[in-house]
Amino acid sequence: xxxxxxxxxxxxxxxxxxxxxxxxxxxxxxxxxxxxxxxxxxxxxxxxxxxxxxxxxxxxxxxxxxxxxxxxxxxxxxxxxxxxxxxxxxxxxxxxxxxxxxxxxxxxxxxxxxxxxxxxxxxxxxxxxxxxxxxxxxxxxxxxxxxxxxxxxxxxxxxxxxxxxxxxxxxxxxxxxxxxxxxxxxxxxxxxxxxxxxxxxxxxxxxxxxxxxxxxxxxxxxxxxxxxxxxxxxxxxxxxxxxxxxxxxxxxxxxxxxxxxxxxxxxxxxxxxxxxxxxxxxxxxxxxxxxxxxxxxxxxxxxxxxxxxxxxxxxxxxxxxxxxxxxxxxxxxxxxxxxxxxxxxxxxxxxxxxxxxxxxxxxxxxxxxxxxxxxxxxxxxxxxxxxxxxxxxxxxxxxxxxxxxxxx
Amino acid sequence: xxxxxxxxxxxxxxxxxxxxxxxxxxxxxxxxxxxxxxxxxxxxxxxxxxxxxxxxxxxxxxxxxxxxxxxxxxxxxxxxxxxxxxxxxxxxxxxxxxxxxxxxxxxxxxxxxxxxxxxxxxxxxxxxxxxxxxxxxxxxxxxxxxxxxxxxxxxxxxxxxxxxxxxxxxxxxxxxxxxxxxxxxxxxxxxxxxxxxxxxxxxxxxxxxxxxxxxxxxxxxxxxxxxxxxxxxxxxxxxxxxxxxxxxxxxxxxxxxxxxxxxxxxxxxxxxxxxxxxxxxxxxxxxxxxxxxxxxxxxxxxxxxxxxxxxxxxxxxxxxxxxxx
Numbered sequence: 001x002x003x004x005x006x007x008x009x010x011x012x013x014x015x016x017x018x019x020x021x022x023x024x025x026x027x028x029x030x031x032x033x034x035x036x037x038x039x040x041x042x043x044x045x046x047x048x049x050x051x052x053x054x055x056x057x058x059x060x061x062x063x064x065x066x067x068x069x070x071x072x073x074x075x076x077x078x079x080x081x082x083x084x085x086x087x088x089x090x091x092x093x094x095x096x097x098x099x100x101x102x103x104x105x106x107x108x109x110x111x112x113x114x115x116x117x118x119x120x121x122x123x124x125x126x127x128x129x130x131x132x133x134x135x136x137x138x139x140x141x142x143x144x145x146x147x148x149x150x151x152x153x154x155x156x157x158x159x160x161x162x163x164x165x166x167x168x169x170x171x172x173x174x175x176x177x178x179x180x181x182x183x184x185x186x187x188x189x190x191x192x193x194x195x196x197x198x199x200x201x202x203x204x205x206x207x208x209x210x211x212x213x214x215x216x217x218x219x220x221x222x223x224x225x226x227x228x229x230x231x232x233x234x235x236x237x238x239x240x241x242x243x244x245x246x247x248x249x250x251x252x253x254x255x256x257x258x259x260x261x262x263x264x265x266x267x268x269x270x271x272x273x274x275x276x277x278x279x280x281x282x283x284x285x286x287x288x289x290x291x292x293x294x295x296x297x298x299x300x301x302x303x304x305x306x307x308x309x310x311x312x313x314x315x316x317x318x319x320x321x322x323x324x325x326x327x328x329x330x331x332x333x334x335x336x337x338x339x340x341x342x343x344x345x346x347x348x349x350x351x352x353x354x355x356x357x358x359x360x361x362x363x364x365x366x367x368x369x370x371x372x373x374x375x376x377x378x379x380x381x382x383x384x385x386x387x388x389x390x391x392x393x394x395x396x397x398x399x400x401x402x403x404x405x406x407x408x
Numbered sequence: 409x410x411x412x413x414x415x416x417x418x419x420x421x422x423x424x425x426x427x428x429x430x431x432x433x434x435x436x437x438x439x440x441x442x443x444x445x446x447x448x449x450x451x452x453x454x455x456x457x458x459x460x461x462x463x464x465x466x467x468x469x470x471x472x473x474x475x476x477x478x479x480x481x482x483x484x485x486x487x488x489x490x491x492x493x494x495x496x497x498x499x500x501x502x503x504x505x506x507x508x509x510x511x512x513x514x515x516x517x518x519x520x521x522x523x524x525x526x527x528x529x530x531x532x533x534x535x536x537x538x539x540x541x542x543x544x545x546x547x548x549x550x551x552x553x554x555x556x557x558x559x560x561x562x563x564x565x566x567x568x569x570x571x572x573x574x575x576x577x578x579x580x581x582x583x584x585x586x587x588x589x590x591x592x593x594x595x596x597x598x599x600x601x602x603x604x605x606x607x608x609x610x611x612x613x614x615x616x617x618x619x620x621x622x623x624x625x626x627x628x629x630x631x632x633x634x635x636x637x638x639x640x641x642x643x644x645x646x647x648x649x650x651x652x653x654x655x656x657x658x659x660x661x662x663x664x665x666x667x668x669x670x671x672x673x674x675x676x677x678x679x680x681x682x683x684x685x686x687x688x689x690x691x692x693x694x695x696x697x698x699x700x701x702x703x704x705x706x707x708x709x710x711x712x713x714x715x716x717x718x719x720x721x722x723x724x725x726x727x728x729x730x731x732x733x
Contacts, residue, residue: 097481131514140513147480148513152504158473159480159505166481169459176477188497192470199465354511355550357520357574360603360650 020229022273023253024243028301030309032248039252043316049090049247050311051325052110053082053304058329059105059115060278062337063122067282071341072122074136080245080277082106083303084209087250088177088270092258097163097176099147099156102137103209103276104179111144115332119340131346131354154180154187157206161197161267164204168265175203175261177254183214185228197267198235205257206269209244211276216289229271237269244274245303248310275301348374348388409592414585417560417593418448418525421567422486424597426456429484431521432571434461436471436488445490446527446586472498472524476505479519479576486571492528492580493537499545506576507551522576525567527583528556529621530671530703530717535710541620541672541703546578547649547681553577554648555602556620560591565600566646573602582621589624605652607659611641614665614727617656617682619645622669628720633727640727648678656682657689664695665730669718674702696733699726 025036032038041049060077067075078085085106089098098107105118116127121139124132129140130148140148147156147163160178167174184190185208197204208228212219219227232239238260242253250272257268275298279286286295311317348371352363359367371388374381412420426432434449440463443450453461464471468489475487489495495502502524510518530539546554553575557563563581570577582589608623609630618626623644630640641659645651660666666686668679683698701718709716 099477129514129516130512133514134512138512140516142516148517150505150508150512152500155473155501155505158470158501159477161470162474162477162479162485163481164477165474166478166483169483170481188469189473189501192465192467192473195465195467196470196474200462354515356553356650357510357518362650362653 015225015230015233018230018233020226020239020241022241022243023249024246025248025252026246026306026310028306028309030306030313038248039255041248041251045090046311046316049086049110049251050307050317052086052106053247053307054325055109055329056082056086056106057304058326059109059118059333062330062333064278064282066337071337072136075122075282076102076137076280077278078103078106080298080303081209081211081274083247083307084207084244084250084272084274085179086110087247088179088205088207088254088272091251091254092177093174095145096174096258097145097147097160097167099160099163099176099178100149101153101156101180101184102149102151103181105137105139107179108139108141108144108146111141111146113139113141113144113146115336116340117141119336120343123340123343124345125340125343126346127340127343128346131350133350153184154189156180157184157189157193158196160204160206161193161200161202164197164202164261164267165200168201168203173262175205175258177205177207179207179209181214182208182210182212182219182228183217183222185231186222194231194235194237194267194269198237201265202267203261203265204267205254205261206267207254208269208271209274210271211244211274213276213280213286213290215280215284216286218290227271227273229269232269237267239269239271241271241273244272245301245306247303247307274303277302345383409594411590412560412564412593413587413590414557414560414563414581415446415448415587417564418567418581419450419452420593420595421564421571422449422452423455425484425486425568425571426452426460428597430460431482432460432484432486433478434486434488435464435475437464437466437490439463439488444488446583448525448581449488468494468497469501472501472506475522475524476501476509476519479522480509480517482521484521484571486523486525489524489526491538492526492542493540495524495526495542502546502552502578503549507549509551509576511551518574519576520574523567523570523579524577525579525581527586528580529582529584530708530713531584531621533710533713534708536707539708539713541580541670543580543648543670544672544676544678547678549649551576552649553602554580555646556580556582556648557646558582558620558623558644559585559589560593562600562646564593565598566602568597569599569602572599577602580620584621585624600646603647603650603652605646605655606644607641607655608644609640609642611639611663613639613663614667614730615641615643615656615659615663616667616669616723616727617643617645618669619648622671622718625718625720626669626723629723629727632720632724636728638727638731651682653685653689657686660686660690661693664693666694667699667701667723667726667730669701669723669726671703671718673705674700675705677702696730699730701726
């Protein structure tokens with residue numbers, strides 16, 4: 001309930017009365033802040049997190065290069081935000097649902113999405129779970145509890161509230177985390193989602209990657225207040241602001257947030273302060289709206305470098321290991337890419353399947369007409385008459401079945 | 409068989425669906441203890457608890473976003489939008505998300521459990537924002553099913569089908585008939601098919617086609633026409649998307665004439681889609697131009713509502729004109 005007290009002269013407030021601190025544990029040199037305590041994290045798990053960060057970085061760099069070579073239609077990097085995304089994912093149960101925006105491939109890496117699975121989606125080939133229908137980076141995995149990405153911003157945020165409400169009723173102790181940028185938080189769906197989550201006491205974690213920019217729009221033109229975190233007060237929601245380049249702080253904060261969500265059935269907002277080191281996407285050039293100096297200052301705060309120093313300090317990692325892992329990752333990514341880009345696209349019939357659970361008579365007529373047309377003009381279409389031959393393409397229902405088995 | 413009005417039939421369908429499957433949830437604005445502004449969800453909270461029948465904050469995009477998430481999780485949400493006029497804030501969630509969920513994920517995820525119920529239509533002095541018939545906006549969206557019942561029996565049978573259908577359904581309820589339409593409705597569970605039109609009355613001179621509340625208006629018009637010796641075949645489309653082209657084409661191949669009527673404005677209205685399809689499939693059999701009797705291309709007016717609406721006299725005149733062509 002709203003608590004009020006009376007005053008008898010006009011008294012306006014702006015919220016500047018509240019200062020939200022930033023939770024930080026790890027300094028850039030790899031040592032902890034004085035008085036800070038590292039979260040419980042054994043060597044095996046720390047290595048898994050670090051490895052996922054490195055894989056994400058290498059994958060991003062290699063695939064952006066592939067886009068520049070014209071081998072890929074589109075790409076988006078997670079660069080600079082690996083600690084935020086992967087640190088949060090590592091703090092969850094592997095069966096918790098992740099509903100992401102598009103810059104969270106690190107979460108999939110951490111949960112074990114293979115290079116092949118990434119590449120099949122990026123190239124939209126016959127093995128892509130999404131059957132080549134969506135743009136690159138719109139990944140999804142049922143077995144890894146990673147909801148398929150869609151382009152409209154913030155739509156997944158109220159969906160996460162609904163998904164988590166279902167999890168609460170199911171009573172299996174799971175929650176949903178939803179990632180979004182500070183730009184997406186300006187959408188109406190953000191407000192709808194947070195308000196409903198608080199009113200209905202839903203186990204959901206709202207994870208905002210505040211990276212300073214929404215394409216070219218700086219945060220100063222996105223909101224007037226102190227970031228996204230203060231908005232939680234208006235919904236009476238638990239909130240924490242964390243250094244998004246500090247993997248230990250993100251991990252710890254998300255662990256605690258998960259407890260609040262699952263044990264108290266309360267939503268939590270986490271605002272991770274970070275920086276989008278790369279361009280918004282392969283279609284963007286940031287030099288038009290921000291300075292190299294600013295970028296350089298943030299490169300100094302590289303989240304991977306920070307964790308690497310902490311790992312080396314503890315004797316859990318070495319420069320030699322770093323070098324050999326980077327080399328083998330690059331080789332693996334390249335080999336997988338070559339394999340994926342050679343694979344044929346999904347069969348023509350997949351144009352009309354999954355619109356509905358069953359193909360409607362009208363859609364079947366449209367497909368038949370298209371086939372007749374392609375038979376008449378086979379040279380005008382990339383795959384020609386081959387797309388009409390069902391034996392040429394692999395049945396994608398097999399890959400789906402195997403994915404589901406893999407998750408069982 | 410007991411008599412029910414349309415609201416009682418809808419309430420009864422929701423009751424049956426919730427009793428049968430605990431994954432069925434009803435929510436929306438004022439849906440909880442109050443039972444909805446039209447009382448379609450009366451006593452459901454009392455019977456099934458606050459977890460399964462509840463009020464939401466006043467935010468349509470949130471209601472449908474929440475419902476999409478619930479459906480993706482495996483629940484069976486029946487979300488209510490208080491008036492179809494207020495479904496537009498949720499248009500993005502419905503068109504970009506609900507409709508495309510299964511397709512874009514390659515069937516890894518779907519929101520097939522979702523049903524969106526919403527009262528639509530004029531004739532109740534509702535003015536601009538309590539009268540609209542927005543079905544044509546949704547008919548342009550692959551992945552959705554759009555259903556409109558015409559009486560209590562249909563409302564129950566079609567709603568139970570919608571809730572159990574493997575695809576998301578937008579269910580438009582003709583609110584003018586909520587209490588006005590009373591009829592026999594079986595107490596037990598039954599379903600009516602989605603995607604199938606119903607030939608209500610056979611005839612040989614002309615086909616008259618509509619859906620929802622307009623079917624009652626068609627009945628009056630047809631009565632007048634039959635007195636003048638015109639034999640009308642009357643079809644209730646029932647499902648706007650995917651619509652039953654075969655039944656309509658078969659009828660027009662027989663009668664050679666077609667009048668389509670809906671309350672929504674003419675330009676871009678669903679009658680245009682039907683007319684184009686019928687002329688493709690029945691070109692050599694058409695004996696007169698296809699007539700459309702619709703609302704005007706204006707916002708829905710208050711004081712001049714009776715003049716605006718495609719009433720029985722306007723349909724009667726269209727039937728006569730078509731036969732005399």
